[in-house]
Amino acid sequence: MVRPKKHLGQHFLKDNNIAQKIVNSIDTNLSKNVIEIGPGMGILTDFLVKIPDIKLSLIEIDSESVDYLKNRFKEHKLAIIQDDFIKPKVNHITENCLIIGNFPYNISSQIFFKILENKENVIQVVGMIQKEVAERLKSPPGNKTYGILSVLLQAYYDIDYLFTVNETVFVPPPKVKSAVIRISRNNRLSINCNEQLFFQVVKMAFNQRRKTLRNSLKKMLEGKDVSNEIFSKRPEQLSVDDFIFLTQSLDIIKAE
Numbered sequence: 001m002v003r004p005k006k007h008l009g010q011h012f013l014k015d016n017n018i019a020q021k022i023v024n025s026i027d028t029n030l031s032k033n034v035i036e037i038g039p040g041m042g043i044l045t046d047f048l049v050k051i052p053d054i055k056l057s058l059i060e061i062d063s064e065s066v067d068y069l070k071n072r073f074k075e076h077k078l079a080i081i082q083d084d085f086i087k088p089k090v091n092h093i094t095e096n097c098l099i100i101g102n103f104p105y106n107i108s109s110q111i112f113f114k115i116l117e118n119k120e121n122v123i124q125v126v127g128m129i130q131k132e133v134a135e136r137l138k139s140p141p142g143n144k145t146y147g148i149l150s151v152l153l154q155a156y157y158d159i160d161y162l163f164t165v166n167e168t169v170f171v172p173p174p175k176v177k178s179a180v181i182r183i184s185r186n187n188r189l190s191i192n193c194n195e196q197l198f199f200q201v202v203k204m205a206f207n208q209r210r211k212t213l214r215n216s217l218k219k220m221l222e223g224k225d226v227s228n229e230i231f232s233k234r235p236e237q238l239s240v241d242d243f244i245f246l247t248q249s250l251d252i253i254k255a256e
């Protein structure tokens, strides 16, 4: 047994049917490199080790869990790494990999940012997160919950909301409902604009989401007058393609 630690977001899933369903949702035909984030006591790991021919790595921050897992899976060939998945400058993401996990909810956004930094290598992710966050990631333009991660993830990934999970199947139960989502790399190989600027624009626009883009992006406009009607809009009105167009326009303005 591992004693659940609140500060590490430890809520252990206790329902094997749900665990099996989560593991079944990852498509190991896409790649054999599988990384599990936050295995805890290994309820997902137990099903993952049954998949033939995969190369499985576990990244777990908690030393007590790591000791427990090393013992529990000592008969299996798998890498158990004790580390913080979101630590800057450290990267456990390997070439063409799949990521799975019941993520620690307190850092789920940072996990997705890390995945985006490595989008060339992350083909698919199946993750359990807070239901509300799952809805936000999937949210379309025009919606109150459409935000930075919705745009950035939707630019590169197709997002499937798979199913909702109740509090009662965890020990200890979290205060919120959970959901399992699957994000799969889309066909957009390049977003056809300055990618670094694209990330900056999306973040800057949503950091002042009530303002028009003309106002929230003032710094980038360097005092230049912009007539295109897109600048009179608010970020939540823009689709991914609109943000790409906006980035292209800003790149031209900056170069003038």
Ligand code: SAH
Pocket (backbone or CB within 6 Å): 008, 009, 010, 011, 012, 013, 014, 037, 038, 039, 040, 041, 042, 043, 044, 059, 060, 061, 062, 065, 083, 084, 085, 086, 101, 102, 103, 104, 107
């Ligand atoms: N997968 C398990 C545990 C989920 S709880 C289950 O379904 O029961 C989340 C897990 O993520 C915990 O084991 C916690 O220790 C781990 N964790 C928390 N922060 C982490 C981080 N920064 N990097 C890696 N693992 C982390």
